[in-house]
Amino acid sequence: MTSSAAVVTLDHVSKRYGPAGTPPAVSDLSLTIPAGEIVVLVGPSGCGKTTTMKMINRLIEPTTGRITIDGEDVMRLPAVELRRRIGYVIQQVGLFPHLTVAENVAVVPRLLRWPETRVRDRVEELLDLVRLDPATYRDRYPSALSGGERQRVGVARALAADPPLMLMDEPFGAVDPILRDRLQNEFLRLQAQVRKTIVFVTHDVDEAIKMADRIAILQRGGILAQYDTPDAILAEPASEFVSRFVGADRGLKRLSLGRVRDLALTSPTTARVGEARADVRRRLDEAGAEYALLLDESDKPIGWIERRDLSGDDGVTPDDATPGSPTLQPESTLRDALSAMLGSSVQLGVVVDEAERVLGVVSVDAISEVLRAPAATVR
Amino acid sequence: MTEGEPLFRLDWVLQHLDMLWQRIGEHILVTVIAVAAGFVISFGLALAVRRYPFIYGPILAISGILYAIPSIALFVLFIPITGLSLLTAEIALVSYTLVILVRNMVTGLRGVPPEVIEAARGMGYTDRQRLWRVELPIAMPIIVAGLRIATVTTIGLVTIATLIGMGGLGYLIVNIGVQRRFPTATITGVVIVVLLSTAVDLGLQLLQRRLTPWARAHEA
Numbered sequence A: 001m002t003s004s005a006a007v008v009t010l011d012h013v014s015k016r017y018g019p020a021g022t023p024p025a026v027s028d029l030s031l032t033i034p035a036g037e038i039v040v041l042v043g044p045s046g047c048g049k050t051t052t053m054k055m056i057n058r059l060i061e062p063t064t065g066r067i068t069i070d071g072e073d074v075m076r077l078p079a080v081e082l083r084r085r086i087g088y089v090i091q092q093v094g095l096f097p098h099l100t101v102a103e104n105v106a107v108v109p110r111l112l113r114w115p116e117t118r119v120r121d122r123v124e125e126l127l128d129l130v131r132l133d134p135a136t137y138r139d140r141y142p143s144a145l146s147g148g149e150r151q152r153v154g155v156a157r158a159l160a161a162d163p164p165l166m167l168m169d170e171p172f173g174a175v176d177p178i179l180r181d182r183l184q185n186e187f188l189r190l191q192a193q194v195r196k197t198i199v200f201v202t203h204d205v206d207e208a209i210k211m212a213d214r215i216a217i218l219q220r221g222g223i224l225a226q227y228d229t230p231d232a233i234l235a236e237p238a239s240e241f242v243s244r245f246v247g248a249d250r251g252l253k254r255l256s257l258g259r260v261r262d263l264a265l266t267s268p269t270t271a272r273v274g275e276a277r278a279d280v281r282r283r284l285d286e287a288g289a290e291y292a293l294l295l296d297e298s299d300k301p302i303g304w305i306e307r308r309d310l311s312g313d314d315g316v317t318p319d320d321a322t323p324g325s326p327t328l329q330p331e332s333t334l335r336d337a338l339s340a341m342l343g344s345s346v347q348l349g350v351v352v353d354e355a356e357r358v359l360g361v362v363s364v365d366a367i368s369e370v371l372r373a374p375a376a377t378v379r
Numbered sequence B: 001m002t003e004g005e006p007l008f009r010l011d012w013v014l015q016h017l018d019m020l021w022q023r024i025g026e027h028i029l030v031t032v033i034a035v036a037a038g039f040v041i042s043f044g045l046a047l048a049v050r051r052y053p054f055i056y057g058p059i060l061a062i063s064g065i066l067y068a069i070p071s072i073a074l075f076v077l078f079i080p081i082t083g084l085s086l087l088t089a090e091i092a093l094v095s096y097t098l099v100i101l102v103r104n105m106v107t108g109l110r111g112v113p114p115e116v117i118e119a120a121r122g123m124g125y126t127d128r129q130r131l132w133r134v135e136l137p138i139a140m141p142i143i144v145a146g147l148r149i150a151t152v153t154t155i156g157l158v159t160i161a162t163l164i165g166m167g168g169l170g171y172l173i174v175n176i177g178v179q180r181r182f183p184t185a186t187i188t189g190v191v192i193v194v195l196l197s198t199a200v201d202l203g204l205q206l207l208q209r210r211l212t213p214w215a216r217a218h219e220a
Helices: A049-056 A079-084 A101-105 A107-111 A116-129 A147-159 A177-194 A205-211 A230-235 A240-246 A250-255 A277-287 A334-342 A364-372 B010-015 B017-051 B053-068 B071-082 B086-110 B114-123 B127-164 B169-178 B183-211 B213-219
Strands: A008-015 A026-033 A038-042 A064-069 A086-090 A165-169 A197-202 A214-219 A223-228 A270-272 A291-295 A301-306 A348-352 A358-363
Touching: A008 A049, A026 A049, A026 A214, A026 A223, A038 A049, A038 A205, A049 A064, A049 A165, A049 A197, A079 A086, A079 B114, A086 A147, A086 B114, A101 A107, A101 A116, A101 A147, A107 A116, A107 B114, A116 A147, A116 A177, A147 A165, A147 A177, A177 A205, A197 A205, A205 A230, A205 A250, A214 A230, A214 A240, A223 A230, A223 A240, A230 A240, A230 A250, A240 A250, A250 A334, A250 A364, A277 A291, A291 A358, A301 A348, A334 A348, A334 A358, A334 A364, A358 A364, B010 B017, B010 B183, B017 B053, B017 B086, B017 B127, B017 B169, B017 B183, B053 B086, B071 B086, B071 B127, B086 B127, B114 B127, B127 B169, B127 B183, B169 B183, B183 B213
Parallel strands: A038 A197, A038 A214, A086 A165, A165 A197, A270 A291
Antiparallel strands: A008 A026, A008 A064, A214 A223, A291 A301, A348 A358
16 A cells, blocks of 8 residues: 655644643643654643644644644644545544445545545455455444444544545454553554554553554653653653653563563573483583473473482483473563463473464573663664 | 204205315315425424524424414414415414424434444535535435324314304314314314324324335344
8 A cells, every 4th residue: 555654843842721820721832743753742631632632633622832744833734634645544434424435434525525435445445454345334424333243444444535644533442451452553553555644542551561662651731851762762761750650660561562572581400291300401511401392203392300309210201301381472561471480390382383383582681681771763 | 963864964965065164275275375385494403493493492492482382372363464365374373383393304404324324525525515415315204204193283273264254164063063063074174184294294204214225124
């Protein structure tokens, strides 16, 4: 799909709802939102995050300051023209109940007077993109859709005219946690394809960490507390407020950003079923290790064997191994890896590939090493 | 009732079919003019309320008072000004439709979910496009419900307009039936009024279903 992404800048933007002298909702906010990134505005209620977002498409107009999209001042354009160029997704979705799924998706292209054949093709393309079978869903009314399907249609509708910028106001806030997780993953996959500039509002720190390329943390009165990558914010909160807002478990949250594949794996001492115990003992001595990893014929891990269980001269049997050592995939988050390892007797995680063959092991130490490393500035 | 006159004489009805059709025609015409005029005025008022919500209270109060005035009184009130004319009848009939139509239109427009309005604004509908393409279609079932009540009420009220010489089915019921003590005419008139009301009500209901297939999906 062809698409471009826009750079958005906020230049000393303030919004005051009351007369001069009343406390502002947004105070002197300056931000640059790079093209093709997801920037999450997050903060407690009353921090002005939604106000900030709505000033970009002029649903709310700033009191002072300047907002530009690709260098163009948003106040220069007629508001409706501006909005047709910006995708907009809200928490309650707001599908038009009297229009079918296809007609909902076609709203902005029709406002822009696209030829009908182009509109139809675009609707099909978008329904495919959000994984709703066009033949099944095209002619349904929103009342016949589930919450997750409605949200997908909402995203397709926002993408319809291929806008370089999307605004999303708590888009996954009204669905249950399991569905939210799935929609988030789907959206990230979609974004990897379309590469739009996205301004995403949420009050949920975990969602912000998961979705963001950059996070802008706002505090009451619309004051920017910190603007950086999730990793940098978790590693070095800029203030007491940010530190409290991201939570005492920010170390663990940081781990959820890393993947097992990012770690250097070590090769364990291995043993095979049927091999002489003396040979395994010798290898353990050479490596100075206490445990050997028992593998079956196809290199799949069976479990760990402790040195003191290797007396005698018989062959090694699967019963010698302590089962239940966690296996991890390269895609597992470090947070999940740590959690699995802490729950097992041998605090090593066995990393396996898709065929369950052993790639190596990781230790708890290797993970805590990550937390001591300085933050990456770009994820 | 005249001595020996039966309650209902089918032969009279069959002999006067032409006259009956004429009365039905008059009745429908007076009704359609009243409802159409009431609809246009109410629509204007409802749009004004959409823009200036504070005028809704006064509008409801005034149309409520009009509704409370007995129809005969309203006719009499206007005869000195507009005479025994269609205009006199319509002024009264139209003023009765207002309270029903305005209330349903405003309720329908206000019933459009706020997130739908926000989505429409955010996607770049102009105010007028939003009204015609989003708010009115969504308000349609409630507006048509009001139209049904107003029309059925008006069909009933037109019967009384015969008192100021407007003919219609009221002429059968009152002028022929009651004044000449001929019950066949009264019964015929009443039956036709009831049938007409029911048919129009049913027709409007079908029209509404046809116009709002999405609302049916919602009921299911």
